[in-house]
Amino acid sequence: MKLARQSERLLDQALHLAKRDRFRPEQVNLRRAVSGAYYALFHALVEVSCVRLAGPGPRTRAMRRLLARTYTHAEMQRASRAFAQGANGLPPDLRLALAGSEVSSELRELAQLFHRLQDDRHEADYDLAVQWRRGDVLVQITAVGACLEYLRRERSARDLRTYLTSILVWNRLASR
Amino acid sequence: MRPHELPLPSLDLATLKLPRKPRVRRIFIEPYVDHSGGDELRVWIIFDDATTDRDFMSPGVREVTRAITDALLEMGERRFAYTRYVRSREFRRRRAG
Numbered sequence: 001m002k003l004a005r006q007s008e009r010l011l012d013q014a015l016h017l018a019k020r021d022r023f024r025p026e027q028v029n030l031r032r033a034v035s036g037a038y039y040a041l042f043h044a045l046v047e048v049s050c051v052r053l054a055g056p057g058p059r060t061r062a063m064r065r066l067l068a069r070t071y072t073h074a075e076m077q078r079a080s081r082a083f084a085q086g087a088n089g090l091p092p093d094l095r096l097a098l099a100g101s102e103v104s105s106e107l108r109e110l111a112q113l114f115h116r117l118q119d120d121r122h123e124a125d126y127d128l129a130v131q132w133r134r135g136d137v138l139v140q141i142t143a144v145g146a147c148l149e150y151l152r153r154e155r156s157a158r159d160l161r162t163y164l165t166s167i168l169v170w171n172r173l174a175s176r
Numbered sequence: 177m178r179p180h181e182l183p184l185p186s187l188d189l190a191t192l193k194l195p196r197k198p199r200v201r202r203i204f205i206e207p208y209v210d211h212s213g214g215d216e217l218r219v220w221i222i223f224d225d226a227t228t229d230r231d232f233m234s235p236g237v238r239e240v241t242r243a244i245t246d247a248l249l250e251m252g253e254r255r256f257a258y259t260r261y262v263r264s265r266e267f268r269r270r271r272a273g
């Protein structure tokens with residue numbers, strides 16, 4: 001699956017910022033790197049989800065654009081938290097939708113990363129007292145890269161399809 | 177019992193199946209309140225001082241993360257593990273500061 005160039009570029013930019021200062025990294029560069037890594041993952045998830053829901057190709061582009069503006073960070077985070085715990089973390093109705101399949105370790109890692117990185121982004125953007133370390137930031141960027149690769153590679157897994165729908169309508173799914 | 181009243185979990189490095197490299201020296205877990213106000217866990221994964229930036233980007237770190245988060249889930253831990261990755265000296269400096 002082709003992913004938005006936007007996500008790739010955001011991740012490239014995050015890596016560039018994280019590595020930019022050879023000896024003592026500027027905190028402002030590390031903060032922007034964390035934020036960029038989060039948005040690379042956010043936009044990739046939204047795009048892949050929209051393609052799943054509205055369909056690919058130019059005829060559905062307008063619908064995908066419209067749909068893309070309806071995802072919320074908080075709802076995506078709540079869905080991710082549930083999937084991060086595996087099938088046991090999901091509401092019973094949603095477990096039925098998985099039709100007996102498990103939540104793969106790759107999807108759990110993606111969901112964990114999204115949940116974690118959203119909090120990191122919040123700290124990076126709003127809490128100037130937090131001191132970032134380059135190694136820590138590089139871990140996050142590398143993990144996002146692996147998740148983008150997973151989204152690119154994985155096409156038909158039921159657990160991923162369920163997750164990509166859930167991130168849009170989690171509040172209604174979870175309150176049933 | 178509310179999440180912040182629960183005891184902190186502890187993980188034994190010897191029983192976790194961790195890769196040899198990058199070498200984990202210690203795992204330190206403390207209470208953490210996330211940006212939405214949830215009582216969760218901050219899990220510091222503390223690597224050897226010889227760990228390079230390149231090591232931080234290696235697949236081994238992913239294995240470490242997976243081993244730790246899986247172990248916490250298996251223990252029945254429902255608080256979210258917000259992981260941080262640092263070298264020993266960075267962690268010591270942080271604790272001192």
